[in-house]
Amino acid sequence: MPIYEYKCSKCGPFEQKQSMKDxxxxxxxxCDGPVQRLISRSVGIVFKGPGFYINDSKSDSSHSKDTSAS
Ligand SMILES: [Zn+2]
Known part of the structure; x- marks a missing residue:
């Protein structure tokens, strides 16, 4: 769950853990005062989990399987 940064005019900056759909x-x-949302720094949101993966293994596409076919 991502953490968003806000800044309250009274309390100062704080972090709030929220769902992305909230x-x-x-x-x-x-204090129930108005807050301003801050753009998070380079820490950011990391996409991890099912559905996200890095596809950088181009070299082992069909290297070991097509030797026994013919
Ligand atoms: Zn406050």
Whole structure:
């Protein structure tokens, strides 16, 4: 679950763990004041898990299987 950074005008910056389908916060959970969402730094969101993989193994496509066919 990604962590978003917000900045409250009273409390200062804080982090909030949210689901990606949740709406962004508009009010501080501490003081109920207005918050501003910050763009997260290079730490960012890492896509891990099923459905995401790096396809960088081009060299072993059909190297070991087509020797016994003919
Ligand atoms: Zn606050």
């Amino acid at each position: 709406d962004p916060l508009t009010h501080c959970p501490t």
